Structure formats: structure tokens, C-alpha cells
Amino acid sequence: MSISANPVLDVRDLDISYSHGDERSTVVHGVSFSVEPGEVVALVGESGSGKTSTAQAVIGLLAGNGRIESGSIHLNGEEISRWSARRLRSIRGAVVSLVPQDPGSSLNPVLTIGAQVREILEIHGKLDRRNADRKVIELLTNVGLSQPELRARQYPHELSGGMKQRVLIAIAIALRPALIIADEPTSALDVTVQRRILDLIDDLRREYGTSVLLVTHDLGVAADRSDRIIVLQGGRIQEQGKTADVLASPQSAYTRKLLSDAPSLAVAKPRPPVEPGRPTALTLTNLVQDFSLPTGRNFRAVDNISFHVARGTTHAVVGESGSGKTTTIRSIAGFQKPTSGEIRIGDLDVASLRAEDLRQFRRKVQLVYQNPWASLDPRQTVQAIVEEPLLNFDPLPRAEREARVRAIIERVGLPATVLSRLPHALSGGQRQRVAIARALVLEPEVVVLDEAVSALDVTVQAQILELLAELQRDLGLTYIFVSHDLAVVRQIADTVSVLHNGRQVDYGTVDEVFSSASTAYTRELIEAIPGQKFPHAEITRQPINAGPLS
Amino acid sequence: MTRYVVGRIGQALLVLWAAFTLSFILLQAMPGDAVLIKFLNPEFGLSADQVAEIRDAYAVDSNIVVQYGNTLVNFLRGDFGYSLQAGVPVSAQLATNLPPTLKLAGLGFLAATLLAVLIAFLSSMAPFAWLRNAIQSLPSLFISVPVFWLAIMLIQIFSFRFRLVSVINPGPWESLVLPVATLAVPIAAPLAQILIRNIDEIRTRPFVAVARAKGASETRLLWRHVARNAILPTLTIAGVLFGELIAGAVVTETVFGLNGIGGLTEKAVGNQDLSVLQAVVVISAAAFVTINLAVDLAYPLLDPRLRNGHGAAA
Numbered sequence: 033m034s035i036s037a038n039p040v041l042d043v044r045d046l047d048i049s050y051s052h053g054d055e056r057s058t059v060v061h062g063v064s065f066s067v068e069p070g071e072v073v074a075l076v077g078e079s080g081s082g083k084t085s086t087a088q089a090v091i092g093l094l095a096g097n098g099r100i101e102s103g104s105i106h107l108n109g110e111e112i113s114r115w116s117a118r119r120l121r122s123i124r125g126a127v128v129s130l131v132p133q134d135p136g137s138s139l140n141p142v143l144t145i146g147a148q149v150r151e152i153l154e155i156h157g158k159l160d161r162r163n164a165d166r167k168v169i170e171l172l173t174n175v176g177l178s179q180p181e182l183r184a185r186q187y188p189h190e191l192s193g194g195m196k197q198r199v200l201i202a203i204a205i206a207l208r209p210a211l212i213i214a215d216e217p218t219s220a221l222d223v224t225v226q227r228r229i230l231d232l233i234d235d236l237r238r239e240y241g242t243s244v245l246l247v248t249h250d251l252g253v254a255a256d257r258s259d260r261i262i263v264l265q266g267g268r269i270q271e272q273g274k275t276a277d278v279l280a281s282p283q284s285a286y287t288r289k290l291l292s293d294a295p296s297l298a299v300a301k302p303r304p305p306v307e308p309g310r311p312t313a314l315t316l317t318n319l320v321q322d323f324s325l326p327t328g329r330n331f332r333a334v335d336n337i338s339f340h341v342a343r344g345t346t347h348a349v350v351g352e353s354g355s356g357k358t359t360t361i362r363s364i365a366g367f368q369k370p371t372s373g374e375i376r377i378g379d380l381d382v383a384s385l386r387a388e389d390l391r392q393f394r395r396k397v398q399l400v401y402q403n404p405w406a407s408l409d410p411r412q413t414v415q416a417i418v419e420e421p422l423l424n425f426d427p428l429p430r431a432e433r434e435a436r437v438r439a440i441i442e443r444v445g446l447p448a449t450v451l452s453r454l455p456h457a458l459s460g461g462q463r464q465r466v467a468i469a470r471a472l473v474l475e476p477e478v479v480v481l482d483e484a485v486s487a488l489d490v491t492v493q494a495q496i497l498e499l500l501a502e503l504q505r506d507l508g509l510t511y512i513f514v515s516h517d518l519a520v521v522r523q524i525a526d527t528v529s530v531l532h533n534g535r536q537v538d539y540g541t542v543d544e545v546f547s548s549a550s551t552a553y554t555r556e557l558i559e560a561i562p563g564q565k566f567p568h569a570e571i572t573r574q575p576i577n578a579g580p581l582s
Numbered sequence: 583m584t585r586y587v588v589g590r591i592g593q594a595l596l597v598l599w600a601a602f603t604l605s606f607i608l609l610q611a612m613p614g615d616a617v618l619i620k621f622l623n624p625e626f627g628l629s630a631d632q633v634a635e636i637r638d639a640y641a642v643d644s645n646i647v648v649q650y651g652n653t654l655v656n657f658l659r660g661d662f663g664y665s666l667q668a669g670v671p672v673s674a675q676l677a678t679n680l681p682p683t684l685k686l687a688g689l690g691f692l693a694a695t696l697l698a699v700l701i702a703f704l705s706s707m708a709p710f711a712w713l714r715n716a717i718q719s720l721p722s723l724f725i726s727v728p729v730f731w732l733a734i735m736l737i738q739i740f741s742f743r744f745r746l747v748s749v750i751n752p753g754p755w756e757s758l759v760l761p762v763a764t765l766a767v768p769i770a771a772p773l774a775q776i777l778i779r780n781i782d783e784i785r786t787r788p789f790v791a792v793a794r795a796k797g798a799s800e801t802r803l804l805w806r807h808v809a810r811n812a813i814l815p816t817l818t819i820a821g822v823l824f825g826e827l828i829a830g831a832v833v834t835e836t837v838f839g840l841n842g843i844g845g846l847t848e849k850a851v852g853n854q855d856l857s858v859l860q861a862v863v864v865i866s867a868a869a870f871v872t873i874n875l876a877v878d879l880a881y882p883l884l885d886p887r888l889r890n891g892h893g894a895a896a
Contacts, residue, residue: 091795121797130795138788142810142885151806152796187886203796 039066040210040243046103048085060267072244074258078489082267087247092120126156129204133216135196139188146184152206171202194225215247222352227560252296252563263287293494295519296563310342313510319373333359335534346511348521351531361480398471402483404463408455415451421474444469461492480512530554594871601867609856663857672861683842690765698773706781724771733764733837761838780812821877
């Protein structure tokens with residue numbers, strides 16, 4: 033690759049449309065941008081902004097019903113948007129390559145790691161088998177995998193998510209492409225793993241001089257890792273410019289909204305300290321939960337966790353995958369008996385409950401799950417979904433049931449017209465509101481929010497967080513807020529437990545834990561929050577109401 | 583791995599035993615017996631006493647538990663008893679009737695698999711949308727064709743009209759061509775449907791997009807990435823369809839006049855020839871169990887996630 037003054041990628045007036053039956057809808061409108069050699073450009077936007085379609089068009093991987101309507105894509109000076117599939121194949125992997133979103137499903141489960149890395153060399157290269165094998169080991173070493181020879185012989189299911197993403201990065205850099213498209217490369221990974229993977233992409237970019245088009249919904253990641261930012265909304269570019277400039281003085285109203293909604297960039301409004309003397313809603317004392325493995329041994333998922341939560345406050349349970357946070361809340365909800373230890377909700381000992389008592393207990397503790405697409409029955413109307421918990425307990429006359437459903441739907445900020453709709457007719461944020469309404473209709477004491485805002489776009493996330501805070505103030509609810517996202521936790525929680533490998537490594541008020549974490553692990557978690565390259569003060573010093581609407 | 587294999591074989595034996603026991607109970611529960619049917623026939627001119635004597639000799643009225651024990655021990659020794667109707671050992675009947683059926687079923691299954699793979703891959707690779715749609719509608723057509731009608735049509739077309747396959751004194755292989763085709767069509771249809779659906783589903787997986795981003799051609803994508811993953815769930819169905827095959831063989835053998843297990847079963851049912859029926863049930867069950875055992879054992883070879891004993895643990 034020769035170094036030239038020409039951009040590696042130059043996209044001009046790109047229109048992309050998708051066909052649905054007989055209709056075509058345009059999802060990307062007149063998008064123009066370029067990526068210079070060695071530059072990292074972040075394509076930022078929420079779902080439906082057209083960022084992924086734009087990136088897919090650059091590598092020729094638009095879905096079958098997608099089509100470039102007009103515009104041009106110059107890659108290394110060559111216009112590729114009208115190329116045949118065969119001709120595009122010659123540059124895919126060699127000139128432009130892809131780091132995909134979900135490492136868990138992006139490797140073929142029935143082929144070895146070595147075979148999948150070697151494949152890109154086979155397709156483009158003329159390396160013989162032995163040299164290709166040597167190159168595979170070299171690549172796996174370069175992306176920081178330990179025991180590369182062993183990894184090459186292993187299958188994807190034997191590797192962790194972070195390791196799989198390293199393998200996919202090895203594939204992407206194998207032929208030293210001019211441009212790497214990283215499509216949400218870390219959104220499926222834990223925050224500490226995310227940081228290591230982004231560091232790796234950074235290092236390799238410097239070493240190989242490759243440009244990176246970073247597609248992300250996370251402004252924090254974009255802020256930390258990119259030279260320039262392009263903000264997309266509804267298929268149109270709202271704003272583009274140097275990262276520091278965009279963050280410091282956003283020109284479009286939409287960018288300002290994104291910035292103020294992003295938990296990692298926004299300054300947390302300090303929550304008023306919890307006044308002493310509140311009654312305790314929930315107490316966990318030395319909770320231990322073992323599972324027996326098929327091998328006959330025991331696996332301790334939760335090891336000696338204790339905390340108490342005052343009524344009307346929020347306790348966050350934070351940890352990465354495998355930390356034991358899900359097991360902890362399943363025990364709190366009475367889905368499993370603790371191996372030892374005690375869970376008290378009010379004056380009830382959860383572990384001692386049997387059959388009917390346990391069923392009655394469920395009205396006191398309700399859950400809201402992460403994925404509003406999966407947690408609502410697609411064949412029930414909103415009315416039926418929200419009404420169902422009422423039908424399971426004391427029979428209420430129909431009119432009163434309907435009145436309660438109506439009231440709670442209104443309470444979560446939804447119009448009454450949604451009652452007759454099915455979940456697929458609602459947006460992600462609306463669905464999560466329905467899930468919250470379903471949890472609240474029984475007037476529970478404790479609501480367990482299991483990653484309840486993690487699957488939502490930042491602006492929707494901000495609205496749901498606002499709604500949760502409002503409901504807590506008005507109804508005196510106690511929340512157990514399970515999350516991997518410390519930035520969100522800082523916004524919403526009063527107290528926090530940090531879990532690591534089933535142990536509670538930190539516990540205290542949010543202020544205490546964030547300012548003086550007692551363990552290296554918690555400090556690592558806090559440091560891994562993206563968006564720290566630009567301190568909050570610098571961003572928010574700008575007046576919010578400056579600049580015309582674009 | 584060894585534990586998995588031993589466990590699977592153990593389960594297979596258990597199924598076999600259950601099939602034997604259930605069929606024994608059901609057959610015993612039928613009113614009347616083969617001795618009555620055969621010897622009360624006026625042609626024999628036997629008196630009631632003489633029939634009773636014969637019944638005694640065959641021990642048809644002895645304690646059912648004793649009968650069960652005797653039959654089980656005999657089956658374990660490979661002795662299937664005597665056919666009352668034909669008056670020859672059941673094993674002798676099986677020796678003549680089993681090979682044609684095995685040949686028919688085996689070839690039918692092979693043909694069905696080839697046909698299904700052909701349809702599935704053509705439907706995925708065909709260059710035009712209308713052609714893909716046409717190929718994709720083949721399985722529904724196949725499934726809705728009655729076997730006996732198909733058999734007769736095949737004879738009409740290939741034997742009588744085009745005289746390609748002789749039906750009068752055909753050679754040993756020639757005689758199998760049309761029956762195998764008849765048997766293969768209805769079995770191929772569900773296999774092809776499942777394969778088509780799996781191929782479509784696997785094509786949308788992110789790892790296929792990654793392979794495409796490597797610059798892989800469509801052929802490479804299909805064979806190296808899609809095919810092997812798409813075949814996995816199809817295997818299970820293939821094992822289950824084998825049962826269909828045995829049922830289909832009865833009709834096919836009748837239409838084509840083949841002297842196989844199908845014909846033998848048909849006669850034995852009419853005559854309540856219990857020993858023959860019992861043997862047929864156990865042999866069919868054994869075939870079914872063996873095929874499914876083979877499928878279970880093939881799984882870990884095709885899917886590395888199943889190799890370490892306890893599933894796809896992270």
C-alpha cells in the first residue's frame with residue numbers, strides 16, 4: 033500500500049434503500065464522508081440511523097434486499113459501488129476487512145480457529161500450507177492470544193468472548209488491509225474486555241497504518257477512540273468534525289441531545305444522600321449459592337454476599353458476565369433456594385417460603401428483564417400482558433382490573449391507545465415501559481431491574497432512567513438494579529455491590545465506591561468506563577442552547 | 583466420550599426390550615390365536631378335542647408370564663419360533679424376505695438423501711428467483727403424492743410407455759429401480775424442506791457474513807460454512823424418517839409384487855401369526871434403534887461442541 037494524500041475511503045452522496053415486498057424505503061440519504069490513511073473515523077448513531085447500512089455498503093455486504101441507489105464509494109481511489117460480486121470478492125478481506133459485532137456468533141462453530149484464520153490466506157494468498165500455518169500462529173500471537181498453537185487447534189466454543197474477538201481481529205488484519213470496518217466491535221463484551229480489545233485495535237492500527245471506520249452507538253467509545261466523529265440520524269449526517277471539536281461544541285441539536293443522554297459523558301446529577309432511619313426493604317446475609325456440575329463437582333456461583341437496601345432506594349449489583357449477579361437476583365426473586373445464608377424482604381424469610389406462600393410472595397418482588405423484544409409475549413395485546421399478573425392473584429372485577437391497567441399504562445407514560453396493540457407494533461422504549469407497567473401493576477415492594485436499560489439506545493435509555501427515578505419518588509419503590517454499566521449505575525443508584533467471580537469485592541454508597549474503591553478490580557472497572565478521554569467539565573461547559581437547529 | 587457411547591448403547595437396548603415387551607403384551611391381548619384360526623378351519627376336519635390337544639402342544643394357554651419368559655429367552659438366543667401358518671421356522675422366512683426389504687429400504691434412503699440434498703442446494707444456488715421458488719415448491723409436491731399412485735404412474739410411464747424398465751422378469755437391480763424411486767420421493771420431501779430451511783437460517787448467521795468479508799465465493803460459503811452446520815439438525819429427522827421408510831416399504835412391496843417383510847407382515851396380521859409378528863416388530867425396532875444410534879454417534883463427529891461430554895459449555 034503506497035502512502036498517498038488521497039483518502040482511503042471516500043463516500044459521496046450515498047443513498048441506500050431496502051425493499052419490503054413491493055415497497056422500497058430509503059434509509060441512507062446523501063451521506064458523504066472520507067477516511068484518511070491511518071485515521072479512525074467513528075460513525076455514531078442510534079438504531080435505525082443508517083450507520084450499519086453505510087458500513088455494509090462500503091464492504092459490499094448489504095443484505096439481499098438492500099441496494100445502493102446513487103452516490104459513489106471510492107476505496108483507495110477506485111470506485112467500487114458498481115462492481116460485480118466477483119470483483120468485490122477480490123478486495124474483501126484484502127483491501128477492506130471487517131471486525132464484526134458479536135464475536136459469539138461470528139466464528140463457524142464446526143471449524144477450528146486455525147482453519148478460520150487460514151481461510152483468508154487461502155482465499156487471497158498463494159502461501160503454501162506450511163507457510164500459511166506459520167502465518168496463522170504469527171497472527172494469533174500478534175493479537176495477544178496466549179498459547180497460539182493450542183488456540184489454532186481449538187474450536188470457537190472453547191474460547192471466551194474476548195478471545196474470539198481477538199481471533200476475528202487477527203482475521204481482519206491478516207492481509208494488512210487499507211481499511212478495517214469495526215461494526216460495534218465491543219458492544220457484546222464486558223467493559224474491561226472492551227477496553228483491552230479497543231486498545232488492541234488501536235495498537236494494530238498504529239503498527240500497520242490501517243484506517244478504521246468505527247461504527248458505534250456509544251459516544252463514550254467514539255470519544256475515546258476516534259480522530260473524527262460523524263453523527264448520523266435517520267439516515268442523514270447531522271454533524272461531522274474532529275472528535276474534540278464535536279464533543280466540545282456540538283453544532284446540531286441532535287448531537288447535543290446524544291451527549292447529554294450518554295451516561296458515560298454526562299455529569300451525574302448527584303442524588304440526594306439517603307437520610308438515615310429508613311426501614312430496611314431487603315437484607316441479604318451471607319448468601320451462598322452452589323450448583324452441581326455434570327462432572328459431579330460443585331460450582332459456587334455466589335460466595336458469601338451480604339447487603340441491605342433501605343426502602344425507597346436503589347441498590348446496584350454490578351459485575352461482568354460470570355460474576356454471579358444473575359444468580360443473586362434469582363435467589364432474591366425466590367426462583368431458587370440458597371445453599372446457605374438468608375434473604376429477608378421486609379419481615380419475610382424468602383428461603384423458608386413454600387408453594388402458596390412463595391406464590392403470594394411474588395407480588396412483593398417483580399422483575400423487569402433486559403430484552404423487551406423477548407420478555408413480552410408477541411401474541412398478547414398490551415392490555416392482556418399488563419393484566420395477567422392481576423389475574424394470578426385476588427380476583428378483581430373486570431372493570432376495576434381494566435381501570436388499574438389503564439392507570440399504570442398512563443403512569444409509565446404510554447398513551448391508552450397502546451392497550452389494544454401487540455408488542456411488535458411498539459418501539460423498544462415503549463416495550464420496556466410495558467414491561468415496567470407489568471411489574472408495577474401488582475404494587476410490589478421491590479423491583480428487580482435486570483439490565484433493564486442495557487438494550488436501549490442512549491436517548492431512550494435516558495428517558496427510561498428518568499421514568500424509573502420518578503416512579504421511585506412517587507411510589508416509594510425499592511430497586512435492585514443489575515448492570516454491567518457503571519456509568520448508568522452512577523446516575524441511578526444510591527448504594528452498590530461490585531461482584532467478581534461470585535464474591536462481593538466492594539460494597540458501599542455510590543460515592544464511596546467511585547471515589548475510593550477498595551479493590552483493584554473495582555478500580556479497573558471504573559477506569560474502563562469509556563468516555564474518559566474528555567473530562568466531563570470540558571464537554572458540559574458549552575451552553576446547551578447554543579447554535580441553530582440543523 | 584466413552585460414557586456417552588455406553589449410555590447411548592444402553593438406551594438403545596432398553597428401547598429394544600420395551601418394544602419387545604409392549605408388542606408381546608399387545609399381541610397376547612388379541613382375542614383368539616393362530617392355532618384356532620388355522621385348525622378350526624373345516625378343511626382340516628379336526629374335532630374340538632384334537633384342536634385342544636394341539637393347543638396344548640403349542641402351550642398357547644399356559645401362563646402368560648411363562649410364555650413371555652420363554653419367548654424372551656428364545657429371542658435372545660436368536661430363535662424366533664415357528665410360523666404356525668407356514669409351518670416353517672420364522673428365521674427361515676426372514677432369511678428369504680428380509681434381504682429384499684433391506685436392499686429396498688437402504689437404497690431408498692440413500693436415494694432420498696441424495697434427492698433432498700440436490701433439491702436443497704439447487705434451491706439455494708439457482709441463478710433466478712423464479713427457478714429457486716420452483717425448486718423450493720418441489721418438496722410440498724412430493725409430500726402430497728400418494729405412494730401407491732406414484733408407483734403406478736412410474737410403472738405406466740417408465741415401463742409401459744417408454745419401456746425403459748422391464749417389469750416382467752427384470753434383472754435383480756432393474757427390479758429395484760422403480761420401487762426405490764417410489765420410496766425415495768416421500769422421504770426426500772421432508773428432508774429437503776428441513777435442509778432448505780436450515781440453509782436459509784444458517785446463511786443469516788454472522789459467521790457467514792464474516793466469511794463473505796474474507797472474500798469467500800458463494801460456492802465456498804455454501805460448502806464450507808453453511809452445509810455442515812445445516813446438515814446437523816437434518817440428521818435427527820433422517821433417523822426418525824427411517825420409521826416412515828419401513829411403513830412405506832409395505833405399500834411399495836405390494837404394488838411392485840416384491841416378496842419382502844411388508845408382504846410377510848401383511849399375511850401374518852391376517853392369520854394372527856404371533857411369532858412372525860413378534861419377530862417383525864423386534865427386527866423393525868432393531869433397525870430403527872440402530873439408525874438412530876448411528877445418528878447419535880455421528881453427531882459429535884460433525885459438531886465439535888458435543889465432543890466434551892457436557893454440551894456447549896462456554
